[in-house]
Amino acid sequence: MKVLVTGPTGAAGQYVLETLMTTGHSVRVLALPDTLHRVRFRDRIEMVPGELSDEVALGEAVKGIEVVFHTALISPPPVLRPETMDAVNIAGTRNLLAACADTVRRLVLVSSATVHAPHPSPAMWPLSDDALRMAHGNPQQTALGESLIGAEDLVLDASAQGRIEHTILRPTEVAGRNSAFVMAIISSILQNPDSLEVGHRMWGMMQWVHGSDIGRAALIVADHAAARNQCMLVAGAEPVTVYDVQKLMWDVMNPGRRDNPYAAIAACNNLGLPKYEPRKLAALGWAPLVGVKQCIAEVLSRLEFDTSASLRMPAHLLDE
Amino acid sequence: MRAMVSDATGLIGKRIVARLLATGAEVVGLTKAVAAPPPGARFLPWPGQPEDVAAALDALDVVIVPDLAGESDVPLLPAPLERLITLAAGRVGRIVLLSRADIYLPAALADGTVAETGPFATDDPAHPQQGLAALLEHCLREAPGAAQRVVLRVPMVLGRDSASAVGLVDRLLDDPQQPRPAPRLHAIDADDLADATLIAARHKAAAGHAFNLAGPFAVAGEVAASEIRRLGAVLGDQFSEEVQVQPDYPLAPDLLATGKARQMLGFSPRKAVFTSLAELVQEAIHRRRRTGALPAIVPLIPTALAAVERGEKPFHGKVVVVTGATSGLGRATAVLLARLGAQVVAVGRNVQAGAALVDELRQRPGCLAPEFRAADLTSQAELRRLAAALCADHPVIDALVNAAGAAFPARRQSVDGIEMTLAINLLAPFLLTHLLAGPLRASGHARIINLGCEAHRAAPVDLSDLQGERHYDPALIYGRAKFALVQVTYGLAAQIDGTGLAAHVFDPGTMRSDFIARNGLAPSDDPAMDPQIRLAQRIQRENERIEMASPQAVAALLVNLMVAPQFAAANGLYVREGEVLPSADGTYDEEAAGKLWDACLKLTAAPG
Numbered sequence: 001m002k003v004l005v006t007g008p009t010g011a012a013g014q015y016v017l018e019t020l021m022t023t024g025h026s027v028r029v030l031a032l033p034d035t036l037h038r039v040r041f042r043d044r045i046e047m048v049p050g051e052l053s054d055e056v057a058l059g060e061a062v063k064g065i066e067v068v069f070h071t072a073l074i075s076p077p078p079v080l081r082p083e084t085m086d087a088v089n090i091a092g093t094r095n096l097l098a099a100c101a102d103t104v105r106r107l108v109l110v111s112s113a114t115v116h117a118p119h120p121s122p123a124m125w126p127l128s129d130d131a132l133r134m135a136h137g138n139p140q141q142t143a144l145g146e147s148l149i150g151a152e153d154l155v156l157d158a159s160a161q162g163r164i165e166h167t168i169l170r171p172t173e174v175a176g177r178n179s180a181f182v183m184a185i186i187s188s189i190l191q192n193p194d195s196l197e198v199g200h201r202m203w204g205m206m207q208w209v210h211g212s213d214i215g216r217a218a219l220i221v222a223d224h225a226a227a228r229n230q231c232m233l234v235a236g237a238e239p240v241t242v243y244d245v246q247k248l249m250w251d252v253m254n255p256g257r258r259d260n261p262y263a264a265i266a267a268c269n270n271l272g273l274p275k276y277e278p279r280k281l282a283a284l285g286w287a288p289l290v291g292v293k294q295c296i297a298e299v300l301s302r303l304e305f306d307t308s309a310s311l312r313m314p315a316h317l318l319d320e
Numbered sequence: 321m322r323a324m325v326s327d328a329t330g331l332i333g334k335r336i337v338a339r340l341l342a343t344g345a346e347v348v349g350l351t352k353a354v355a356a357p358p359p360g361a362r363f364l365p366w367p368g369q370p371e372d373v374a375a376a377l378d379a380l381d382v383v384i385v386p387d388l389a390g391e392s393d394v395p396l397l398p399a400p401l402e403r404l405i406t407l408a409a410g411r412v413g414r415i416v417l418l419s420r421a422d423i424y425l426p427a428a429l430a431d432g433t434v435a436e437t438g439p440f441a442t443d444d445p446a447h448p449q450q451g452l453a454a455l456l457e458h459c460l461r462e463a464p465g466a467a468q469r470v471v472l473r474v475p476m477v478l479g480r481d482s483a484s485a486v487g488l489v490d491r492l493l494d495d496p497q498q499p500r501p502a503p504r505l506h507a508i509d510a511d512d513l514a515d516a517t518l519i520a521a522r523h524k525a526a527a528g529h530a531f532n533l534a535g536p537f538a539v540a541g542e543v544a545a546s547e548i549r550r551l552g553a554v555l556g557d558q559f560s561e562e563v564q565v566q567p568d569y570p571l572a573p574d575l576l577a578t579g580k581a582r583q584m585l586g587f588s589p590r591k592a593v594f595t596s597l598a599e600l601v602q603e604a605i606h607r608r609r610r611t612g613a614l615p616a617i618v619p620l621i622p623t624a625l626a627a628v629e630r631g632e633k634p635f636h637g638k639v640v641v642v643t644g645a646t647s648g649l650g651r652a653t654a655v656l657l658a659r660l661g662a663q664v665v666a667v668g669r670n671v672q673a674g675a676a677l678v679d680e681l682r683q684r685p686g687c688l689a690p691e692f693r694a695a696d697l698t699s700q701a702e703l704r705r706l707a708a709a710l711c712a713d714h715p716v717i718d719a720l721v722n723a724a725g726a727a728f729p730a731r732r733q734s735v736d737g738i739e740m741t742l743a744i745n746l747l748a749p750f751l752l753t754h755l756l757a758g759p760l761r762a763s764g765h766a767r768i769i770n771l772g773c774e775a776h777r778a779a780p781v782d783l784s785d786l787q788g789e790r791h792y793d794p795a796l797i798y799g800r801a802k803f804a805l806v807q808v809t810y811g812l813a814a815q816i817d818g819t820g821l822a823a824h825v826f827d828p829g830t831m832r833s834d835f836i837a838r839n840g841l842a843p844s845d846d847p848a849m850d851p852q853i854r855l856a857q858r859i860q861r862e863n864e865r866i867e868m869a870s871p872q873a874v875a876a877l878l879v880n881l882m883v884a885p886q887f888a889a890a891n892g893l894y895v896r897e898g899e900v901l902p903s904a905d906g907t908y909d910e911e912a913a914g915k916l917w918d919a920c921l922k923l924t925a926a927p928g
Binding site: 079081082117118119120121122123124125132133134135139140142143146157160161267268269271272273 | 551554555556557558559560564565566567568591592594595598599602605617619620621622625626629630683684685686832862865866867868869870872873
């Protein structure tokens, strides 16, 4: 099978690419010209440099392709103007669809679980794949939700007209390389280990899913008859709060010890009930393999060179 | 590995089968009733054909007997299990028997922590289950044969799919008088137990040993009961104010000493009893929601958006006129209405933008393509022409959304010689509503929505200088026009009250739009301004813009005013960001409103 990956250096796209490298599929990527050097497996793939606004590049990218993995949607952090998000996520998806509908068989869109309507109370859990959508949250999250819903609607419309098949994957918080979200949480815990209430209110109950699990999910749905024209949640198995992250970070940094000082506060802030239940993917035999602790260990091992408190930067610099 | 699992469809048995299959083992399951085996497994009836089972046993490495740890309220007969153990002892490599903690002396279980060495209960006819555990353990010990034997002694087993555990939680939730389940609860989760059983089936050192298995810690029965009731409140009501942080509960001493399993098998249970209880309560609550004993979850989403999501068409067959439909809120409203099935009549000045709107909606499946009518609403002649055409084409109009609006930095006059801000924001909706009165009344339930603005609060109408001839301040004149529009809308609402029609003022709140920039109203557009200050202001405006709501989100609230059940019988509301608010005090002054109404009639020569 000949497939195209858009956004092959992103949080999800790089893992989709990585997973594809374990198969016999012939892979092409559409990458921004200034990210070409970060695309991995360059010796084994075709590369088309270009943007989603570039009709010529898009036409070249989709030529002869059977399945498109559209993972090039953008999201904050850092802060993005709503117009920028719409330009990439909505207009970009429209251009891509214009180039590939009627010729490509299936489009796998990696959206986000944030498109679902708010469900703050545990009484509303677990959320499943076809829950209603509504952009919500702080202004940035709302703008992201609107642009993702806009992109999804374009795909759903094209699919309803019979021009392409779709599978929309909606991952929860994405961990792995390039996960600005996980990095932000971990460095905020490192810098302020004693005041997590704000973070707890902001992030609430999370269900991290590792990029490699998203990559496996994308590969499963690319070809599966049961995944045709479906929207699917992609969620990790462990519900965690920021307190659990702190506890697990301590576990990673203190191997073999059993006297975790953060265990009690983590336990009393977590009911242990998952917020998202990815039923459709589970029915296809998918289950997340990478746990939260592993996601944390992966980031902690890199963080020392990055923004770690171990750099002993002056306090006023850390504050920035 | 080749394994046989009895009670293969039971609470523990099915989990063991699933785990064995996941590791690539060959699995033979024994079932009481006929059941379809999962892919890869083979099921035999038991006690059914002992010859088949005996033949199957010959080729096996391990037999796992989890029956005793299954549902506690299912009665068990010892004879078939004894026969199975006896058959297996001479044929297979290892037998793993799941036994019960109540093989121990009740008095010891009541006060202390019991290790694998006892003390044991003597046979007590009052507790037949306890006798059953003793009987089967005895049978396992004494059965002749070379099989290795492992006994796992377990307390109460908890799992979402355990009918007896959910039943217990159900009773505690139903009846506040219901006593605690037991003095101490030291349970084990069904998944943890299945994991431990697999270790016991494989681990070399396990042969010939009995192990206690239980959860990470025990709690007092009262604690479990109060936690279940707390969880019931949290999970049973989505609007519950119940604190969601678990209180600091004391732990009770363990019922069973589990150190041996930890040290010899390397098994530590993962799921705390509180998590198991939360799962059980969730299960009980979901069951109530299904049966209608508890109300269904209310999605936290405006009715209009929920209709879009569900593909409903509440506006099917309805005609809605939207002015200002080529940009901003008007455009978003037109798009949303079209998605909800409405025949939208989009009115605007910009012909290209109108064509783009028609084009976009035509390409969307499930949308009716809108009609676009080009008209400059500041011209009363064009308004009359538009209205005449609309009345001719649409004998019934179900809603009118007057979304067109503008503000101007310097005083300008319309072709009719009327100040522009007043003409577009007040007189255009006033006149259009009057001219469309026939088709609107004909619908019997028409909704008329005019757009308000917070600016009206600081700008009461000055009837002596309605058109800003003496003094022109763009913000003030705009605020006055909106103030007047609120008054006019209330007047209209009073006129149509009781006819089934309704008129509302909808305030979009802080919404992202080009409203300020379009007519050169932004302060930084002043060419004399210092470029650095201009840049700083632009950045600040950009940051403020990021914080604002999008036209689509606001349009959902606007359309909600027409479809949500809570607004069905309302008339003359002032709604801001989805909430009903009072407008400025002066807008409720009926005498002033009457004078304004007459002034509007005079300026527009509207029909009555």
